[in-house]
Amino acid sequence: MRPRFLNCHTPACLLAISIPLVAARPACARPAAEGVSERHSRPSPAGAKQRMDPRSWFARGQTALQSGDLDAAEAAFRQVLAADPRAGSAYANLGVIAMRRKEWDHAITLLQKAEKLEPNMAGIRLNIGLVEYRRGNYAAAIAPLASVLRDQPDSQQARYLLGLCQVFTKKFAQAVTVLEPLWPQKSDDVLYLYLIDIAAVESGQKELDEKILSRMIAVGGGTPEFHLIMGKAFLNRYEVGEAKAELERAGEGNPDLPYLHLNLGIAYMRLGENDRAEAEFRRDIALEPDLADNYEQLGVLYSRMQRDEDAEKSFREALNRDAKSAGAYLGLAKLCQKQNKPERGLKMIDTALRLSADIHGGHFVRGRILMQLGRQKEARSEFAAAQKNMEGQLNKERQSQEDDRVPNPELTRQPQ
The missing domain is CATH 1.25.40.10 (Tetratricopeptide repeat domain)
Structure with missing residues (x-):
């Protein structure tokens, strides 16, 4: 009997492999590469009239940011703001710097200032959505991400992240609508398939569920990632013996697969194999301290x-x-x-x-x-x-x- 991957209580399971859908560099840092308006990477005209040269400082800041010199970039963008306090692009890039430092609360403050000054810049709103996601404020991420998608319907980054947040907030039917257009580009990605299947099952779309599961099995093959997903699906169904077998298969293919040993620990714990469970948790801690x-x-x-x-x-x-x-x-x-x-x-x-x-x-x-x-x-x-x-x-x-x-x-x- 083919296992069902999900039921109405199954949490999502995506692996930390490679999901190239959300910008590693927010749009304001490299507008040409991210397809964002050039206005987003130039200081406002008012700043150019100041005694200092904000355009030069802005260029220095961009160069430093792209090279990873966050301190120099921050200093340069602060100089821009000293000359033009209404330079939204400078606030946006300061927000990027805070994001790279994982200072999420500080980043959201800077990005919200940037949004007020540059409300038409989709890249700023994309970053606000990403920061809210990072803060665990999934509901708060939905509005900015949806606005980006309205402005840029071809943005895979915004679409995927929006669907992810909708699944987190149990807006499953909406998540299907958002995620389904990615099928032509992503139907070979078992992780994408698993996410959209969560939304399909939870919203009662059985035909779509069957289509997704068939595709998932076809493309998943015998990869360690696929066996890990299967193992988690069995864990969510409390079919622990099957979960253990799938997870052990995943380990045979890739013993360092992210989160494998966490899930194996849970399987062993449910089977009462406490010493093995403890060893698996300790092994995962060594990989993910x-x-x-x-x-x-x-x-x-x-x-x-x-x-x-x-x-x-x-x-x-x-x-x-x-x-x-x-x-x-x-x-x-x-x-x-x-x-x-x-x-x-x-x-x-x-x-x-x-x-x-x-x-x-x-x-x-x-x-x-x-x-x-x-x-x-x-x-x-x-x-x-x-x-x-x-x-x-x-x-x-x-x-x-x-x-x-x-x-x-x-x-x-x-x-x-």
Whole structure:
């Protein structure tokens, strides 16, 4: 029987291989190469009238930016702004510099200033969408990316990233509409096929689902990436033996495949092979030392093994790498509830639910903690919310294994 890749609860799974659809260099830095209006790379006419020569500074800034000298580029664009505070292109390129430094909050401030001064420049809005994506604000990324696509319907970068954000925000039918025009260029890319299949299945488009799955099998072949995708699909279906087999096949082809060992660790953990699971998580940490999901899953494993001290340490390691890790806060809340520390536990679970309102088991854990605090009326409300989330047989199965969430760093780490 051919496996189904997705169901209504299957998270997306894209691999950190090569997705050349989102600009590595925002458009304002190299307008000719990115097809953006020349206006975006010239200082405003008002700046040329100033005592300083903003055009020369701007040219210096571009040269430095293209060569990777971010400090020199920043200094040059600041000189442009000293002469012309309304030079939107200078703000845009300062935003690019902040992006390259991964200073996402600073980047969004600069890019929003640039957008106000240059509202017609699609490249600025593309970068705003990319930064919001990087900040995890997927809903906020949709409007700027959609505006870019209206202005530039042939932009594969904007189209792919918009579809990705729509899948994250569960706008699946819209994601199909956005992603389907990429079929002629991307139907040989198993990663693109997997993403659009998520949208097709979730929006009930069965014929499209069948078309995508047939194409995926045809182009996926026996590549390690394909076996990894298959393994994650089986994990999401709780078919753990099949998942283990597919993931091990992936490892035979490429033992250093990104996120392979994370998923193998989850498979072994579900099979009760705790020592092997721990070894796989540690192996993935060696390959991806800054990936919070590895530490979160280690925390889940140690919790199951009654190694509470190690579990807490791992959850905190996860938060050191991703302060928005709702799963790590949930894990800490469970430890506090177990250790009869309800005041601290309530803070942890409230943070988890604020970060992810529908996190599996969140309301149930909060209800338990409220019972420990003697707040029975509030606890009953939380249990009612938990029961509502359990509607449907698959949700019931998931609730009974609420720690078994399959993380998807492949999505949040792309595009590079």
